[in-house]
Amino acid sequence: xxxxxxxxxxxxxxTFPIKVYSATETKEIEFHNVCNExxxxxxxxxxxPTCEKxxxxxxxxxxxxxxxxxxxxxxxxxxxxxxxxSTKSIEIVQFVDVAQIDPIFFEKSYYVVPEEAGLKxxxxxxxxxxLANKAAVGRVVIRNKEYIVAIRPFRKGxxxxxxxxxxEIRDIEKLKELERLVVVSKEELELAKLLIxxxxxxxxxxxxxxxxxxxxLKELIMAKAEGKVYEVRAEERxxxxxxxxxxxxxxxxxVGKKERKEK
Numbered sequence: 664x665x666x667x668x669x670x671x672x673x674x675x676x677x678t679f680p681i682k683v684y685s686a687t688e689t690k691e692i693e694f695h696n697v698c699n700e701x702x703x704x705x706x707x708x709x710x711x712p713t714c715e716k717x718x719x720x721x722x723x724x725x726x727x728x729x730x731x732x733x734x735x736x737x738x739x740x741x742x743x744x745x746x747x748x749s750t751k752s753i754e755i756v757q758f759v760d761v762a763q764i765d766p767i768f769f770e771k772s773y774y775v776v777p778e779e780a781g782l783k784x785x786x787x788x789x790x791x792x793x794l795a796n797k798a799a800v801g802r803v804v805i806r807n808k809e810y811i812v813a814i815r816p817f818r819k820g821x822x823x824x825x826x827x828x829x830x831e832i833r834d835i836e837k838l839k840e841l842e843r844l845v846v847v848s849k850e851e852l853e854l855a856k857l858l859i860x861x862x863x864x865x866x867x868x869x870x871x872x873x874x875x876x877x878x879x880l881k882e883l884i885m886a887k888a889e890g891k892v893y894e895v896r897a898e899e900r901x902x903x904x905x906x907x908x909x910x911x912x913x914x915x916x917x918v919g920k921k922e923r924k925e926k
Contacts (some may be wrong), residue, residue: 670751671781672788672814678752679788686772686822690752691699692880734761747804753812753823755801761815764798768826775814775821784820792816811843854911861918 668683696705709718725742726734777785792799798815811826820821835841847855879895 667726668803669778670753670803671801672753672755672785672801673773674788675801677788680778681753681775681781681785682778683823686774689808690874691877694882705745746807747809750804753800753801753803753814758792758795758797759800759802759813761796763902764813764824764826769799769826771814773823774817774823775823789816789821791820791859792821807826814830822911851908851911853887854908854915858911858914858918861915861922 664684666682669681670773671678671680672682697703698705709720709723711718723741725737727737728734788799789853792814793816798813801812801814803810803812811828813826814821815820815824815825872886
């Protein structure tokens with residue numbers, strides 16, 4: 664793997680060198696738009712519909728739309744003046760309980776590992792965070808943007824989560840559909856609780872979940888590559904319920920049948 668960031672972590676007067684690696688990768692099938700006649704991948708031009716011509720990178724400027732007809736254009740030099748200096752340091756500003764950070768704020772996850780010279784300080788930092796059950800909240804400048812990050816113990820090392828700023832989270836209160844919520848009956852609530860109990864796992868194991876769509880796409884691609892016909896497996900028909908109460912009852916019964924079959 665290639666490190667996306669090398670620098671230091673600093674808290675108080677303690678500083679130690681680290682490297683940061685991406686912790687996740689997308690596994691979805693990547694398709695390309697190709698010509699129907701020769702199967703050549705298509706290219707896209709930077710086209711100006713007013714001038715009716717292709718625009719070179721050298722002639723492109725950064726514009727911000729402030730009204731229907733008005734744009735503010737920023738020159739490269741103007742943008743360069745306000746860029747934050749890349750300090751190559753993750754500055755820890757506070758520590759919080761891990762549970763205080765709502766998952767909605769997590770944008771992307773990374774692994775933080777030590778450089779040789781920082782092994783002892785890194786080991787101390789990991790163990791101290793683990794014992795305190797805390798996450799370290801810090802600031803770091805990467806590629807001309809200042810990010811807020813939360814660093815927490817993860818297995819043998821540290822996981823770093825880039826956080827969205829508060830202003831980047833949309834306000835759920837503005838969704839008009841939530842104004843129409845209704846009061847449910849006690850019987851419906853009891854059945855829903857029973858269904859949740861029956862479907863509750865003793866331990867959350869993500870390895871049991873597979874991307875069924877991507878797996879099917881792979882099978883389709885392999886079948887076509889081998890000149891075979893791919894047959895779509897028919898889904899079991901689910902009995903339709905006439906009411907919420909009936910849906911809950913049928914769901915509880917279905918889970919019970921599945922449990923008896925597995926035994």
